[in-house]
Amino acid sequence: MAALEKIPDKKETVIDAHNISKVYNADTVPVHAVNNVHLHLLKGEFTALVGPSGSGKTTLLNLIGGLDKPDSGQIYINGVDITRLSSGRLIDFRLQNIGFVFQSFNLIPVLTARENVEFIMLLQGKGSSVRDRRVKQLFGQIQMENKLDSRPAQLSGGQQQRVAVARALASKPKFVLADEPTANLDSQSASNLLDIMLKLNREEGMTFLFSTHDQRVIDRARRVIRLVDGRIVSDTAAVSTAHTQ
Amino acid sequence: MWLIKLSWKNIWRNRSRSMITIAAIFFAVILSVLASSLQEGVFDNLVKNVVSFYTGYVQVHQKGYWDEQVLDNSFPATASLQHQIIRNKNVSALTPRLESFALASSGDITKGALVVGIDPDRENDITSIRQKIVDGRYLVDTDRMVLIAQGFAGKLKLKVNDTVVLIGQGYHGAMAAGKYPVKGIIKFGSPELNDRTLFMPISAAADLYGAGGMATSYVLSLHDLTRLQGTASAISSSLGPGYEVMTWEEIMPEVMQHIRTDTNSMKYIQGILYLLICFGIFGTLLMVMVERKYEMGMLLAIGMKKRRLAGLLMLESMFTVCTGCILGIVVSIPLVYYLHKFPLRMGGETAKAYEKFGFEAVFPTSANPSNFITQGLIVLAVGLVLSLYPIYKIIRLDPVTAMKR
């Protein structure tokens, strides 16, 4: 727990979701994919979202990431209620504030690893010296300095996911959302990816929220939120977050 | 800049598909350039033939002459009348003719003849009649001799230096008769002309018919053929209601009809080509959109603006279309010039059909640069319009559904 001590004492709230619900098929057989969820995430947290298949993990991550809109409730990211943003503004909000890692096919196949990471900074309009510095730093952190010019097809699944993590961090987001980032990886690669995510969490103070099925991954999370049928049934940090507010 | 690079890389992510699309556009451009150059070339050639063999581009007659082609419907060919016509800037040359029918005999053979009085020099400027001489020599103003069409000469068994006797009705019912040595034999492609025509200087014809200073028609050639109709109407209104001004299209409606049919079938061919291009480009776009749906959803998710994403796809299709277009034009330029220099030649039935009209069955292409530009632009425009499809898809793209598999 030595790493935790590096995080500033006064913890900043990055995600604050109130009472959010998402119902699919409201007219026929309603599915309460996310049901009255409250979620509060502080800067520097490393949180796993777990639960059986169909419990609403992806739906919840999509809502928090501004990819989807809840039917009710508010989601404050850094104090901004993203449920009120237009879809055009949301795209820009995501670019500036949220890093994404998906289960697979994160990368643009025609670009090299380096270009994929640079891509998001180009979208942000960052200059070449800033990009170069950040690329060097990140590829060092993901231990892939020798794969800068490889195409995604030339990388293993684990390496691709590491590049995806680097890309998610390249834009200096407030937090990173990852939906089952290890689901397509063997256990060794999964463990590697976790190492790197933990290291970035330590070194950059980056906040991670990721969903997973994998018990070995869950074991390494600092906080575990369990969803069943769209409801939070347990949260290991429920007590600690409650009193920081 | 990086967006351009990315679009270029994206084109080559599926090499064979892009090559097929580019090839489709390439061949379509070549074919449509060829089709339109050929159409225009054939049209121009046909018009040139029509005009140079007899009618000229525009004719001026006394009102009513065309319906009743008799000497009594002739008009005084005055210098002031000529000036009034030549004043039109688009008129490049003018020649008078005095035409009438007569009986021509040689020995005991007698046939009906179309006797045409011409101004030898000016006539040649417009219809290049001198080139059609196959035996003997061409006329000069002061000759009292005739040129006789080859087919007609055969019927009358006449050779150069033989004498033909002409008998007919002159101006205002006068008697017309004369004896004329044959100075030359001319050959027309059109049987209608070849089997019954005689030429003599207009002064000789005036003497024969007792119609001094008269003409049955003025035959005109023009600088700018695209302004045919406009020029004819301008002349017509300046001359007033006493004259009829006719274009070659009115004089030879059957030729015009033939050209129209040809032009229309070319248009169908071009329409089919454009349709093929559309399907080619659209098919590619459709595949691209399906194949890359997930990726585009991902790009939207990580924060790429829809405007940029649409721009990226637009660039990709523009690159593909432009590459095909440019290659097509580059290759079709020498091809069209070659077919301009060495025109296609038809044989068999087609050739016979053309010869009936008096034309050679050759089909030169027009090397008019506007054909390349127009066809290139049309294909480009088609590409641009079709590129709106991915833009439409992207506007409606939702990252969550796009990334669902």
Ligand SMILES: Nc1ncnc2c1ncn2[C@@H]1O[C@H](COP(=O)(O)OP(=O)(O)OP(=O)(O)O)[C@@H](O)[C@H]1O
């Ligand atoms: N687009 C949709 N239309 C209808 N129902 C949906 C849709 N997306 C999700 N659902 C339903 O919502 C519920 C939650 O789905 P979600 O994908 O969030 O679960 P998950 O926890 O991510 O599952 P998994 O572990 O299998 O990825 C499920 O019952 C699912 O069937």
Ligand SMILES: [Mg+2]
């Ligand atoms: Mg899921």
